Amino acid sequence: xxxxxxxxxxxxxxxxxxxxxxxxxxxxxxxxxxxxxxxxxxxxxxxxxxxxxxxxxxxxxxxxxxxxxxxxxxxxxxxxxxxxxxxxxxxxxxxxxxxxxxxxxxxxxxxxxxxxxxxxxxxxxxxxxxxxxxxxxxxxxxxxxxxxxxxxxxxxxxxxxxxxxxxxxxxxxxxxxxxxxxxxxxxxxxxxxxxxxxxxxxxxxxxxxxxxxxxxxxxxxxxxxxxxxxxxxxxxxxxxxxxxxxxxxxxxxxxxxxxxxxxxxxxxxxxxxxxxxxxxxxxxxxxxxxxxxxxxxxxxxxxxxxxxxxxxxxxxxxxxxxxxxxxxxxxxxxxxxxxxxxxxxxxxxxxxxxxxxxxxxxxxxxxxxxxxxxxxxxxxxxxxxxxxxxxxxxxxxxxxxxxxxxxxxxxxxxxxxxxxxxxxxxxx
Amino acid sequence: xxxxxxxxxxxxxxxxxxxxxxxxxxxxxxxxxxxxxxxxxxxxxxxxxxxxxxxxxxxxxxxxxxxxxxxxxxxxxxxxxxxxxxxxxxxxxxxxxxxxxxxxxxxxxxxxxxxxxxxxxxxxxxxxxxxxxxxxxxxxxxxxxxxxxxxxxxxxxxxxxxxxxxxxxxxxxxxxxxxxxxxxxxxxxxxxxxxxxxxxxxxxxxxxxxxxxxxxxxxxxxxxxxxxxxxxxxxxxxxxxxxxxxxxxxxxxxxxxxxxxxxxxxxxxxxxxxxxxxxxxxxxxxxxxxxxxxxxxxxxxxxxxxxxxxxxxxxxxxxxxxxxxxxxxxxxxxxxxxxxxxxxxxxxxxxxxxxxxxxxxxxxxxxxxxxxxxxxxxxxxxxxxxxxxxxxxxxxxxxxxxxxxxxxxxxxxxxxxxxxxxxxxxxx
Numbered sequence: 001x002x003x004x005x006x007x008x009x010x011x012x013x014x015x016x017x018x019x020x021x022x023x024x025x026x027x028x029x030x031x032x033x034x035x036x037x038x039x040x041x042x043x044x045x046x047x048x049x050x051x052x053x054x055x056x057x058x059x060x061x062x063x064x065x066x067x068x069x070x071x072x073x074x075x076x077x078x079x080x081x082x083x084x085x086x087x088x089x090x091x092x093x094x095x096x097x098x099x100x101x102x103x104x105x106x107x108x109x110x111x112x113x114x115x116x117x118x119x120x121x122x123x124x125x126x127x128x129x130x131x132x133x134x135x136x137x138x139x140x141x142x143x144x145x146x147x148x149x150x151x152x153x154x155x156x157x158x159x160x161x162x163x164x165x166x167x168x169x170x171x172x173x174x175x176x177x178x179x180x181x182x183x184x185x186x187x188x189x190x191x192x193x194x195x196x197x198x199x200x201x202x203x204x205x206x207x208x209x210x211x212x213x214x215x216x217x218x219x220x221x222x223x224x225x226x227x228x229x230x231x232x233x234x235x236x237x238x239x240x241x242x243x244x245x246x247x248x249x250x251x252x253x254x255x256x257x258x259x260x261x262x263x264x265x266x267x268x269x270x271x272x273x274x275x276x277x278x279x280x281x282x283x284x285x286x287x288x289x290x291x292x293x294x295x296x297x298x299x300x301x302x303x304x305x306x307x308x309x310x311x312x313x314x315x316x317x318x319x320x321x322x323x324x325x326x327x328x329x330x331x332x333x334x335x336x337x338x339x340x341x342x343x344x345x346x347x348x349x350x351x352x353x354x355x356x357x358x359x360x361x362x363x364x365x366x367x368x369x370x371x372x373x374x375x376x377x378x379x380x381x382x383x384x385x386x387x388x389x390x391x392x393x394x395x396x397x398x399x400x401x402x403x404x405x406x407x408x409x410x411x412x413x414x415x416x417x418x419x420x421x422x423x424x425x426x427x428x
Numbered sequence: 429x430x431x432x433x434x435x436x437x438x439x440x441x442x443x444x445x446x447x448x449x450x451x452x453x454x455x456x457x458x459x460x461x462x463x464x465x466x467x468x469x470x471x472x473x474x475x476x477x478x479x480x481x482x483x484x485x486x487x488x489x490x491x492x493x494x495x496x497x498x499x500x501x502x503x504x505x506x507x508x509x510x511x512x513x514x515x516x517x518x519x520x521x522x523x524x525x526x527x528x529x530x531x532x533x534x535x536x537x538x539x540x541x542x543x544x545x546x547x548x549x550x551x552x553x554x555x556x557x558x559x560x561x562x563x564x565x566x567x568x569x570x571x572x573x574x575x576x577x578x579x580x581x582x583x584x585x586x587x588x589x590x591x592x593x594x595x596x597x598x599x600x601x602x603x604x605x606x607x608x609x610x611x612x613x614x615x616x617x618x619x620x621x622x623x624x625x626x627x628x629x630x631x632x633x634x635x636x637x638x639x640x641x642x643x644x645x646x647x648x649x650x651x652x653x654x655x656x657x658x659x660x661x662x663x664x665x666x667x668x669x670x671x672x673x674x675x676x677x678x679x680x681x682x683x684x685x686x687x688x689x690x691x692x693x694x695x696x697x698x699x700x701x702x703x704x705x706x707x708x709x710x711x712x713x714x715x716x717x718x719x720x721x722x723x724x725x726x727x728x729x730x731x732x733x734x735x736x737x738x739x740x741x742x743x744x745x746x747x748x749x750x751x752x753x754x755x756x757x758x759x760x761x762x763x764x765x766x767x768x769x770x771x772x773x774x775x776x777x778x779x780x781x782x783x784x785x786x787x788x789x790x791x792x793x794x795x796x797x798x799x800x801x802x803x804x805x806x807x808x809x810x811x812x813x814x815x816x817x818x819x820x821x822x823x824x825x826x827x828x829x830x831x832x833x834x835x836x837x838x839x840x841x842x843x844x845x846x847x848x849x850x851x852x853x854x855x856x
Contacts, residue, residue: 022462034450046476222451284720285713289747303740306716311729419553
């Protein structure tokens with residue numbers, strides 16, 4: 001099976017003083033890491049370095065000694081901070097030359113003074129000369145260019161090291177990624193079969209009280225906003241070792257395995273021409289924000305209310321004084337009334353309501369910080385169901401868990417025949 | 429001035445297979461980087477490594493050769509993946525020993541089976557034995573312990589290398605950070621005077637059309653959601669080189685320099701017992717979400733509406749058919765009506781409204797994608813002012829820029845005597 005394959009890993013080098021000085025959060029490492037992991041490659045190291053000649057050259061040499069594939073990200077722009085091309089020439093005794101495709105595009109964009117031209121330079125807009133702009137069309141003369149159709153600077157490939165240089169802009173990296181992958185694959189590197197399974201609404205210890213821990217492959221577990229994501233990695237390229245475990249996972253959690261409950265919910269609503277609204281108290285607009293993160297959602301999402309104060313609950317969505325005084329704003333009755341109220345006010349088929357105590361203060365002995373009541377209104381079934389959950393995880397994680405739980409239960413309530421899946425079965 | 433000081437930098441080593449496999453985004457590098465930068469230290473490198481003995485030992489040795497301060501983060505927990513203590517002992521020919529404070533706390537927490545105990549292990553809750561739990565109370569016998577009052581594993585300090593080992597959990601790092609800083613300062617490392625200035629509502633090129641670029645110190649610029657953050661770094665510890673530039677910055681942008689417009693706005697409202705509400709269309713709940721990110725905000729924030737559909741604008745906050753038909757939902761008239769409508773519905777002193785086109789579709793020649801109208805209602809002045817802005821930056825950045833602009837203008841409108849500062853002066 002591993003005939004002709006080499007056990008090589010990948011090593012990253014991220015250059016950029018703006019990361020090193022803490023100006024920006026480096027998200028490229030995670031992009032590379034998760035992409036390489038999902039495809040079965042092994043990432044062995046990631047280094048972040050400032051735009052400093054001596055440091056970068058030292059790192060490249062150290063990384064080269066390992067024999068692994070080097071991916072460098074950053075330093076391909078037009079400014080004097082952008083060192084990658086010149087340093088590669090120095091390192092490999094090469095000279096820079098224009099890549100014809102990049103040169104043509106740079107001249108074309110420059111003539112049109114496209115806004116993209118300005119945006120090449122991190123921070124804000126600049127006017128630069130054609131001569132400066134053309135700096136980023138250069139690659140070392142003996143390298144292969146990797147086409148960049150988002151930005152202007154081509155990527156650079158030296159198969160014999162092997163070394164790949166990419167820009168630092170996430171959009172440009174994504175645009176070049178499929179070519180990069182085929183280059184890596186052409187190196188005949190061994191890959192491990194890999195599978196990633198998100199299971200919502202269940203913690204690691206609960207999950208393994210229902211399931212045997214696998215012994216024939218490695219399993220990584222990481223928390224979702226509510227639930228856990230499982231990372232299955234086989235010792236070889238043979239994915240059949242996952243079959244038994246995957247099947248029993250699907251049998252145990254048939255309605256909890258999906259990439260994104262909110263995306264599934266919106267997709268189902270769109271297909272079925274159903275409308276939705278949300279009423280939020282403790283989640284403070286997060287549910288509406290997550291729904292409207294999805295482009296084109298105006299076809300199904302009519303709107304929402306963030307009824308933080310009790311008066312807002314009464315005036316906007318008609319929660320009665322009786323409910324507020326007898327049961328309180330954090331109650332099943334209030335969640336029910338909020339869901340029905342917003343569905344009525346906005347005339348929607350579905351509504352989700354959240355009311356609870358995000359903290360850090362406001363808890364009581366019977367309703368401590370982390371308590372949330374969720375209400376789901378479903379016009380088709382003429383019913384509203386509510387449930388109580390405890391997410392004592394701190395303000396931010398409480399809000400993330402609450403909306404994930406609400407979206408998952410709403411998806412089950414609207415899209416599934418069987419109405420007794422967890423967490424929906426908790427709703428009465 | 430630099431008498432007795434050594435030009436040392438800091439080098440980070442972040443260990444953890446969950447970062448290396450892309451399961452989680454490493455935010456610790458940015459924490460360390462921005463903290464060290466703000467205090468004038470120079471971060472020279474950051475390496476992310478898997479929990480792998482050979483790789484970690486090789487990295488430590490390479491980093492030690494540089495003579496810089498090494499900070500290692502991760503690998504201090506109780507599980508078999510947590511290698512730091514044992515590897516340090518191997519590396520330095522030392523033996524592990526219990527740190528008395530950590531041992532006592534571990535036994536105490538273990539007896540109480542505090543939930544914190546379970547949370548020590550990334551991913552989800554586990555039950556572990558006392559023996560396993562005590563693994564994290566160990567440090568190399570010749571090391572100094574750094575007190576961890578958030579978690580249980582102490583930090584580790586070897587002044588002679590110099591080497592500092594910290595846990596990987598952000599909360600624990602933050603809890604130990606002031607002691608870590610005093611350790612670094614005790615090494616008599618040279619620091620550069622540093623100042624960070626956030627200027628909202630102005631891009632880099634606009635900014636430097638009004639101001640001279642400084643020549644006596646280095647200046648980094650990075651984008652805010654709307655505006656830019658300036659990073660001033662002097663060649664020495666003498667901060668007086670910043671004075672002239674800082675003063676002219678404050679003179680040019682007297683109402684735009686602040687850490688966070690929404691925090692300033694909420695603080696002013698709280699002090700003055702004023703209430704606020706928001707009406708959002710294109711921003712989809714983001715403004716409410718950012719307000720409610722602030723704990724305790726229920727004293728001033730009564731609520732908001734996310735009126736995505738036109739019917740929602742009419743039914744919830746009484747935007748008239750006349751406005752919608754004559755001017756459209758994306759218009760100054762609609763922004764005005766939304767701000768007044770939500771202020772009326774929720775009886776608040778202040779209201780901010782957002783209506784625009786986030787994209788990617790929905791633009792027209794006169795109102796292209798990126799157009800937003802913002803309305804600000806101010807009960808005290810009995811006035812509503814509106815303005816139009818263009819933020820053609822893509823869906824996510826459009827929404828972030830819109831709410832930043834709205835909060836800044838609202839803060840100026842409510843808290844400032846002079847009503848002609850940018851961007852408020854754009855509001856009519």
